[in-house]
Amino acid sequence: xxxxxxxxxxxxxxxxxxxxxxxxxxxxxxxxxxxxxxxxxxxxxxxxxxxxxxxxxxxxxxxxxxxxxxxxxxxxxxxxxxxxxxxxxxxxxxxxxxxxxxxxxxxxxxxxxxxxxxxxxxxxxxxxxxxxxxxxxxxxxxxxxxxxxxxxxxxxxxxxxxxxxxxxxxxxxxxxxxxxxxxxxxxxxxxxxxxxxxxxxxxxxxxxxxxxxxxxxxxxxxxxxxxxxxxxxxxxxxxxxxxxxxxxxxxxxxxxxxxxxxxxxxxxxxxxxxxxxxxxxxxxxxxxxxxxxxxxxxxxxxxxxxxxxxxxxxxxxxxxxxxxxxxxxxxxxxxxxxxxxxxxxxxxxxxxxxxxxxxxxxxxxxxxxxxxxxxxxxxxxxxxxxxxxxxxxxxxxxxxxxxxxxxxxxxxxxxxxxxxxxxxxxxxxxxxxxxxxxxxxxxxxxxxxxxxxxxxxxxxxxxxxxxxxxxxxxxxxxxxxxxxxxxx
Numbered sequence: 001x002x003x004x005x006x007x008x009x010x011x012x013x014x015x016x017x018x019x020x021x022x023x024x025x026x027x028x029x030x031x032x033x034x035x036x037x038x039x040x041x042x043x044x045x046x047x048x049x050x051x052x053x054x055x056x057x058x059x060x061x062x063x064x065x066x067x068x069x070x071x072x073x074x075x076x077x078x079x080x081x082x083x084x085x086x087x088x089x090x091x092x093x094x095x096x097x098x099x100x101x102x103x104x105x106x107x108x109x110x111x112x113x114x115x116x117x118x119x120x121x122x123x124x125x126x127x128x129x130x131x132x133x134x135x136x137x138x139x140x141x142x143x144x145x146x147x148x149x150x151x152x153x154x155x156x157x158x159x160x161x162x163x164x165x166x167x168x169x170x171x172x173x174x175x176x177x178x179x180x181x182x183x184x185x186x187x188x189x190x191x192x193x194x195x196x197x198x199x200x201x202x203x204x205x206x207x208x209x210x211x212x213x214x215x216x217x218x219x220x221x222x223x224x225x226x227x228x229x230x231x232x233x234x235x236x237x238x239x240x241x242x243x244x245x246x247x248x249x250x251x252x253x254x255x256x257x258x259x260x261x262x263x264x265x266x267x268x269x270x271x272x273x274x275x276x277x278x279x280x281x282x283x284x285x286x287x288x289x290x291x292x293x294x295x296x297x298x299x300x301x302x303x304x305x306x307x308x309x310x311x312x313x314x315x316x317x318x319x320x321x322x323x324x325x326x327x328x329x330x331x332x333x334x335x336x337x338x339x340x341x342x343x344x345x346x347x348x349x350x351x352x353x354x355x356x357x358x359x360x361x362x363x364x365x366x367x368x369x370x371x372x373x374x375x376x377x378x379x380x381x382x383x384x385x386x387x388x389x390x391x392x393x394x395x396x397x398x399x400x401x402x403x404x405x406x407x408x409x410x411x412x413x414x415x416x417x418x419x420x421x422x423x424x425x426x427x428x429x430x431x432x433x434x435x436x437x438x439x440x441x442x443x444x445x446x447x448x449x450x451x452x453x454x455x456x457x458x459x460x461x462x463x464x465x466x467x468x469x470x471x472x473x474x475x476x477x478x479x480x481x482x483x484x485x486x487x488x
Contacts, residue, residue: 039124042071043131045117050074050081051133053091053110059135061195071128078126085110085118092425098417101432104263141189141299142264146307150177152279153297156224160197160285160294166346168199168473169285172228174214175298176278183302184270184309187263188254192283193294199284201296203253208276210234229347229472232280247379252314253279254298257393257426264301266388266430269486270309273302284472310486312388317379317445317481320358323397323468324371326451333466336369343471355469371467373399374448375479381441383487390416391428391482392445396461397468398423399448403481405437407444415443415483428484447479 040046050058050068058068068074074081084090093109095102110118121127141149152175160169192198206214213234217226226233253271265271273279283296303309325334332338344352356366362377392401398421405413413435437443451468454461462475470478 039127040117040121042075042121042126042128046121047071047074047130047133049110049114049118051135053108053114054081055132055135069132069134071130071132074132075126075128078122081126082119082122085115085122092422094418094420094422094425094427095429096417096419098414098419099429100414100435103430103432105432138189141187141301143301144186144303147186147301147303150300150302151297152177152281152300154193154224154281154283154295157193157293157295158224158283160287160291162287166473167287167475169287170228170472171225171283171285172214172217172232173225173281173283174211174218174278175281177273177300177302179273179275179277179302182275182305183273184305184307184311185253185273185300186265186270186303186309187301189263189299190254190256191297191299192256193296194290194292196289197285197287197292198294198296199257199286201256201284201298202282203255203298204232204280204282205251205253205271205273205277206232206234206280207274211278214278214280228280228282229351232282234280247316247318248313248382250314250316254300255428263428263430265312265484266434268310269312269388270303270307271312310488312484312486315379315443315483315485317377317403317443317483318358318361318470319375319377319445319447319479319481320355320362320369321375321447321449321468321470321477321479322355322359322369322371323373323449323451323477325465325467329454329465331465333464336467336469339467339469342466343469343476346473347471351471354471358470373451374446376444376446377479378442378444381437381443382439384439385437386486387415387431387435387437387483388486389428389430389484391426392416392418392421393426393478393480393482394421394423394447394449395477396423397449397451397453397477399450401448401479401481402444402446403483404444404446405435406441416481428482443481443483445479445481449477449479 055068058064058066060067060069066073066077068077091108091110093105143149154173158171160171162169188203190201190203192201214232217233218224221227253273281296281298283294285294325331333342340352340355355369359366359369390403392403394401400419400421402417403415405415415435416429454463454465466475468477470476472478
């Protein structure tokens, strides 16, 4: 995944909303949401909402550009808060109107009474009549009957580093859950040690045959862990046929990205964790935000094999990324060949092979790549499948992403539609009603990118002209749909 240059809400985007709220309301003719006879109470009506739905990110050291922890801080930003709420960009909820309902959606978005209260309070001047509320602390990890808790932490703190000119550090750490029996992961909470530096965390399950190589890489590398790109950096375990099916069962256990901390899988399901297997924690560090030492951890709940849970698999739906330099841009890296060499220089030969593989997978040929701002890829379902959770992922040039089942057919279903992509707010969305897919059905991912964002600058987007390809670095791009499914 969750290649950002800044793991935070784009301050510039918020500041663009900082117009006087009264002028905003006047330009729209007022409206029911701002028509309050008297301003609401800050303590009673506003502070609880800020604490529950804003301050989790807007806190000192959080991913937001400024804190909203005290009454003074909240009042000073009243106009900005009101404008953001009026424009429906805060609190962030990326799925658009075409998306289906998701579990926990009501807890993330503002209710109509909450919107009305905040808008009326901000319009009245943002006055305070008492202290702010403290955000609720994270809930303790809850255990269901028969479950146990695994606390997996990086062995020691790691200070990110990378060669000169490279702003991303992919580091893998071997974690031993010490499971003598077969179990299944039923929930995950990943706590990044340095949220401003950690761009994403992915937990991979590895087989016993891969553990020795992981230990060798760790021992041969200075500091904890080893450098890895794209995955674990370990040889794939299992048969050749299993390796070919890696996109249908990516061996992921859990993941974290900005705005998303992981949660419980649907009842009756779990990610298999066989006895003796271990976990590789891949952490992507964005060095543009600093090099502070990090010691991230994961809290996993596991159920015994006797629970007979349906195994959850992670299905990856990548699409090719071929973004040419736009009119007015020029430079060595505008050549696709030179861009491929640059990928190889930064991340190794394997990374330069990925664009050709994706073209073959999605277009049937890698011989004549055609640059396009729109990327799409279809995958055919080969066995009865139930889709439980959906994720979309792009980088800084992303504009929109959509995941569909059977597009264009009478039984078409939208699984996820994010019409206005914001890299800083990514999440995994659990469908309120799981979707059934049968053999022969088609799943499609469609991404739209905007290369001209590079010419506009800002938001951490590098201005250097280049032909942009699939890659995991900050200056690269992705088009990736992710489904968590059960089979049968």
